[in-house]
Amino acid sequence: MRCSKYAYLFRNSPELGDSEAFRNESLKDQGIEVGQLAKQLFPGGHDLASSFSFEEAQSLTAEAMGENTTLFEAAFGNNQLSCRVDILRSESGRVNIYEVKSSTKNRPDYLIELAFQWHTMVASGTTPNDAFLIHINPAYLLSEDKVINPSDFFVTVRLTDEVRAYLPVIREHISGVAALLTETFPPIQLTDSRCRNPYKCPFHDHCHADVTDTNIQYLPSLSIDDVAEYRRRGISDISQLPESKDLSLQQSKVRQVIANGQPHVSPRAKSLIRQLRYPVAFIDFEAANPAIPLIPGMKPYQPLPFQWSCHVLKDPRSEPIHFSFLGLTQTDPRQEFVDLLNETLAEVETIIHYSNYEVTLLNGLKDQGFSVAGDLAARMKSRGCDLHRVLRENIYLKEFKGSFSIKNVLPAMVPSVSYDNLAIGDGLAASAAYLAYRKNPSEVALERTTTDLLEYCRLDTWAMVLLMRRILELTPSQS
Ligand code: SF4
Incomplete structure (x- = not known):
């Protein structure tokens, strides 16, 4: 939960949220797939997830208690509280609960979730014996046959003592939240970086109307x-x-x-841009970070680059020429990704990128055995220009709102262009679209995903062309 106001609005006024952002929240969450895999740790478990209402799941849960059984999404509740338990194992009179997380390590907020479930179960008449967290093994490597053994993929951590110790805190917290949800007005919650991270809150625009x-x-x-x-x-x-x-x-x-x-514009920005040697290429990469690796030898969340866009300017006055690569297939896109990029950049003198992301991805590919990627990374080090750095060190407009993300900087510097109307509006959505296609490929999905991804990535490099031109137009401030 992002904040107490989120809880209030979600419960009482969900229509104030951006429905697209709600959809993206679940789209970007790979937890569902990981949850399905974790169920394989308990073969024969009975799934109460989708085919039952909460009340039905609650009575099935009550019936199954005491038997030797495993339930997925067991339901507990009373008049005030309700919860779903990812995995519940009832055996020889003992009841163990398991919370499944798609992260690669334990985090303090997982303890809060387990403590809430424990408290709710006790309040509805069942006292658990043990509480466990199941998270992804960060050292897991996908084997050549791509068969995943869940026992190798997951790590199980016993958190019973920690959960018991946390129960007094959760009791206090629950009574505070319960009172808050029934208030006439939402709680006063000042906005901060939580509203934008890890991605935009569905209530962002509502809460920021007066900011x-x-x-x-x-x-x-x-x-x-x-x-x-x-x-x-x-x-x-x-x-x-x-x-x-x-x-x-x-x-x-x-x-x-x-x-x-007044905006801050250092004369250095212009001189850096004027010193660039032509032809100049603007490049941008997209990569997916699948929780469950897709390619043998890869780890959970290891970046898998699948797309690049490149605009080339032969000289300062020429029209940009666009090149692109999109590896939207069921195979490994990495070799083609680096080979075609290398070919496209062969005659280029300067490679412009936005932040260090591209260099980091290329170095990662080099470590995975793609030597061409190492050569490209070295070229970018010696003949590259980080436009993000040029802006960060030399230009500030109040509309940047403290961020040098290209999504903030572009509409501030070039108001006629923005990412607002694109089907894919950020890297997370691009990654989610790529993974969704790989999971459920079809002709229709191929056409739609290709169009959306190409349009999005193209704008990233076109934005850099526009930003560079705009920097040359800006009048340096005296500071
Ligand atoms: S936008 Fe910020 S303040 Fe508003 S609900 Fe979301 S996280 Fe809370």
């Missing part, structure tokens, strides 16, 4: 605690910040832009 571009939360590199501390000191807007040695160089720059009401 200005100069809100303190948009000062770069602030943690949630830093934002809260500034607010405690009565500083809710960047314009209220005093000059201070405690601010980083970047934060001081942002403060100055807001105070002066």
